[in-house]
Amino acid sequence: xxxxxxxxxxxxxxxxxxxxxxxxxxxxxxxxxxxxxxxxxxxxxxxxxxxxxxxxxxxxxxxxxxxxxxxxxxxxxxxxxxxxxxxxxxxxxxxxxxxxxxxxxxxxxxxxxxxxxxxxxxxxxxxxxxxxxxxxxxxxxxxxxxxxxxxxxxxxxxxxxxxxxxxxxxxxxxxxxxxxxxxxxxxxxxxxxxxxxxxxxxxxxxxxxxxxxxxxxxxxxxxxxxxxxxxxxxxxxxxxxxxxxxxxxxxxxxxxxxxxxxxxxxxxxxxxxxxxxxxxxxxxxxxxxxxxxxxxxxxxxxxxxxxxxxxxxxxxxxxxxxxxxxxxxxxxxxxxxxxxxxxxxxxxxxxxxxxxxxxxxxxxxxxxxxxxxxxxxxxxxxxxxxxxxxxxxxxxxxxxxxxxxxxxxxxxxxxxxxxxxxxxxxxxxxxxxxxxxxxxxxxxxxxxxxxxxxxxxxxxxx
Amino acid sequence: xxxxxxxxxxxxxxxxxxxxxxxxxxxxxxxxxxxxxxxxxxxxxxxxxxxxxxxxxxxxxxxxxxxxxxxxxxxxxxxxxxxxxxxxxxxxxxxxxxxxxxxxxxxxxxxxxxxxxxxxxxxxxxxxxxxxxxxxxxxxxxxxxxxxxxxxxxxxxxxxxxxxxxxxxxxxxxxxxxxxxxxxxxxxxxxxxxxxxxxxxxxxxxxxxxxxxxxxxxxxxxxxxxxxxxxxxxxxxxxxxxxxxxxxxxxxxxxxxxxxxxxxxxxxxxxxxxxxxxxxxxxxxxxxxxxxxxxxxxxxxxxxxxxxxxxxxxxxxxxxxxxxx
Numbered sequence: 001x002x003x004x005x006x007x008x009x010x011x012x013x014x015x016x017x018x019x020x021x022x023x024x025x026x027x028x029x030x031x032x033x034x035x036x037x038x039x040x041x042x043x044x045x046x047x048x049x050x051x052x053x054x055x056x057x058x059x060x061x062x063x064x065x066x067x068x069x070x071x072x073x074x075x076x077x078x079x080x081x082x083x084x085x086x087x088x089x090x091x092x093x094x095x096x097x098x099x100x101x102x103x104x105x106x107x108x109x110x111x112x113x114x115x116x117x118x119x120x121x122x123x124x125x126x127x128x129x130x131x132x133x134x135x136x137x138x139x140x141x142x143x144x145x146x147x148x149x150x151x152x153x154x155x156x157x158x159x160x161x162x163x164x165x166x167x168x169x170x171x172x173x174x175x176x177x178x179x180x181x182x183x184x185x186x187x188x189x190x191x192x193x194x195x196x197x198x199x200x201x202x203x204x205x206x207x208x209x210x211x212x213x214x215x216x217x218x219x220x221x222x223x224x225x226x227x228x229x230x231x232x233x234x235x236x237x238x239x240x241x242x243x244x245x246x247x248x249x250x251x252x253x254x255x256x257x258x259x260x261x262x263x264x265x266x267x268x269x270x271x272x273x274x275x276x277x278x279x280x281x282x283x284x285x286x287x288x289x290x291x292x293x294x295x296x297x298x299x300x301x302x303x304x305x306x307x308x309x310x311x312x313x314x315x316x317x318x319x320x321x322x323x324x325x326x327x328x329x330x331x332x333x334x335x336x337x338x339x340x341x342x343x344x345x346x347x348x349x350x351x352x353x354x355x356x357x358x359x360x361x362x363x364x365x366x367x368x369x370x371x372x373x374x375x376x377x378x379x380x381x382x383x384x385x386x387x388x389x390x391x392x393x394x395x396x397x398x399x400x401x402x403x404x405x406x407x408x409x410x411x412x413x414x415x416x417x418x419x420x421x422x423x424x425x426x427x428x429x430x431x432x433x434x435x436x437x438x439x440x441x442x443x444x445x446x447x448x449x450x451x452x453x454x455x456x457x458x459x460x461x462x
Numbered sequence: 463x464x465x466x467x468x469x470x471x472x473x474x475x476x477x478x479x480x481x482x483x484x485x486x487x488x489x490x491x492x493x494x495x496x497x498x499x500x501x502x503x504x505x506x507x508x509x510x511x512x513x514x515x516x517x518x519x520x521x522x523x524x525x526x527x528x529x530x531x532x533x534x535x536x537x538x539x540x541x542x543x544x545x546x547x548x549x550x551x552x553x554x555x556x557x558x559x560x561x562x563x564x565x566x567x568x569x570x571x572x573x574x575x576x577x578x579x580x581x582x583x584x585x586x587x588x589x590x591x592x593x594x595x596x597x598x599x600x601x602x603x604x605x606x607x608x609x610x611x612x613x614x615x616x617x618x619x620x621x622x623x624x625x626x627x628x629x630x631x632x633x634x635x636x637x638x639x640x641x642x643x644x645x646x647x648x649x650x651x652x653x654x655x656x657x658x659x660x661x662x663x664x665x666x667x668x669x670x671x672x673x674x675x676x677x678x679x680x681x682x683x684x685x686x687x688x689x690x691x692x693x694x695x696x697x698x699x700x701x702x703x704x705x706x707x708x709x710x711x712x713x714x715x716x717x718x719x720x721x722x723x724x725x726x727x728x729x730x731x732x733x734x735x736x737x738x739x740x741x742x743x744x745x746x747x748x749x750x751x752x753x754x755x756x757x758x759x760x761x762x763x764x765x766x767x768x769x770x771x772x773x774x775x776x777x778x779x780x781x782x783x784x785x786x787x
Contacts, residue, residue: 280477303500
């Protein structure tokens with residue numbers, strides 16, 4: 001096992017999330033808003049999608065050194081490998097020479113090849129892997145795609161049946177109703193949590209992923225990029241980058257915004273002045289420019305300490321972490337201002353005044369009386385910021401101040417693909433793949449964030 | 463009023479000083495000029511003379527804060543801090559790596575940026591506000607539900623896809639406008655159409671949603687109910703009561719970004735190869751030209767602070783309830 005910095009922090013974050021959920025389970029007032037989220041159909045559908053994405057990110061965050069002989073060839077030999085790399089080895093290792101369209105069996109550009117008869121042809125070469133099992137791709141390809149795809153869909157459906165059965169068994173056990181009654185309830189949509197919608201989303205996800213997975217064993221379902229790498233594999237790898245940028249940033253924003261915001265609101269006076277000054281100053285520097293400046297400086301730092309970043313992976317990992325930190329530094333000010341305003345209100349409330357007159361220690365007031373009552377703002381802001389951070393990653397990669405060019409990310413995919421729009425025929429598949437993957441994630445995140453805001457914002461409560 | 467203005471302006475000074483110190487620390491303390499020189503000249507096989515020459519050409523061979531070799535006031539003026547940072551206050555930006563004067567470049571390049579950004583803002587405002595008003599007019603109907611759903615979907619698309627898609631459809635398939643480029647004078651007009659349209663469309667999702675919440679907040683207030691109870695038509699109430707009162711947050715939100723229009727947008731300008739300040743910055747970032755990036759960071763912050771100042775002033779003008787203390 002190898003732990004990169006981002007891996008460790010990501011798992012730490014997941015652990016903290018699990019701890020928070022465990023704590024919230026036993027407290028009725030904490031459960032109430034989440035129950036409201038769980039009743040919302042759009043929230044649960046998006047949560048299903050998000051969990052699916054997180055699953056890939058977790059798979060891609062468990063790194064290890066490949067055992068001898070299984071690590072793949074050439075440049076991959078000494079590099080660390082993630083569970084996803086290992087699982088998707090067929091996708092990772094089968095790279096073509098250059099571009100090829102989705103489901104293509106022949107290359108993108110003509111080239112000179114010498115046939116068996118010794119005469120050279122100017123033709124589209126057969127791909128090394130894509131559709132290589134077909135004797136005559138012209139005839140058999142369509143049927144083969146249908147057959148393989150159908151087999152994949154069937155697998156997906158079976159997997160879904162297992163999930164659905166597990167869910168129904170679990171529900172009928174806890175609710176002590178019969179299996180068929182429970183299944184009937186779900187199918188009719190009469191459950192409190194919209195399980196029917198969740199199961200339908202799951203069915204859709206499983207069908208597409210199994211179908212694509214089965215097909216990707218014999219074809220490049222999203223084509224290949226300039227150096228012949230499978231675009232489907234790249235998109236899967238990019239999930240981790242996007243999610244890390246969206247989540248690890250909270251390690252910087254939350255501590256800063258919480259401590260400074262509460263302190264400024266509670267103590268007022270010169271503490272407030274200084275903190276307000278700090279965040280107004282930081283806020284007045286345009287975010288992209290501050291990030292650009294910091295990334296330039298980080299490159300200079302890495303150049304100076306070259307021996308500390310021996311491997312390419314370490315370097316890329318450090319850059320990803322640094323980007324998260326810088327994004328955090330530029331995005332905590334909004335939350336801090338909200339928290340300050342809320343604390344200003346709370347400190348005049350009777351219960352806080354009562355605590356103060358009873359001589360409760362100030363630290364205790366801040367931690368036990370103020371913080372829990374501003375935390376809904378934190379949850380809302382984290383949920384709302386997530387999608388904008390994922391989108392920001394793509395933009396920053398385009399400006400070359402995003403993640404390392406060797407890290408797979410949607411931004412890098414767009415960046416390398418956009419120049420190919422001028423080609424004839426157009427290389428559209430990298431862009432489309434990045435678009436589909438990003439859109440699904442960001443849409444799910446946006447819908448979920450809206451539901452969270454509706455549930456937690458007291459002004460929107462019924 | 464005058465007193466209030468002076469106080470606001472004085473409040474902007476420490477902010478500018480703060481920004482100046484941050485840029486100075488970022489560019490000269492975290493990384494010494496030696497590091498910059500080494501990065502530019504290549505990491506390995508750099509002689510000390512080459513570094514000294516590079517630093518001397520750019521005036522980086524001075525001490526950071528205090529020059530002990532000199533006497534009197536020049537102890538402090540002959541330093542990097544004074545030469546490179548304090549000069550920014552007077553908009554003395556110095557020279558770029560290729561020897562060009564940054565200040566002259568900026569004053570020349572801000573006009574194309576403005577030519578893109580100003581119409582985008584105006585048309586965007588018009589379109590987004592009208593759409594938001596429409597959603598509010600049809601509230602509690604399917605129009606509103608699907609309109610909001612569409613907004614969320616539009617919000618979830620990265621701005622780069624809008625640009626790439628727009629260039630592809632308008633420029634390549636339909637051949638209505640040039641894909642990218644820029645020209646002087648009135649010829650620039652045809653190059654402006656596509657970027658403006660795209661930036662308006664790209665902003666629909668978040669813009670309409672934002673204006674809708676502003677309008678909805680007003681719609682629920684008592685005076686609107688009174689107006690309706692008096693028998694005024696829904697349209698009349700929306701346009702004269704709701705729109706007028708919601709204009710206060712809308713206007714002040716616009717005023718903040720007015721000065722920033724000069725800076726332009728990094729992505730739009732580089733995608734459409736418009737010679738504005740945004741693409742200037744991007745080029746500087748990819749060439750690792752520290753002097754330009756430093757100048758742009760300071761300029762951007764200064765303009766934002768100016769925007770805050772204008773917002774405060776416009777509040778007092780638009781909303782008579784705001785008192786000046």
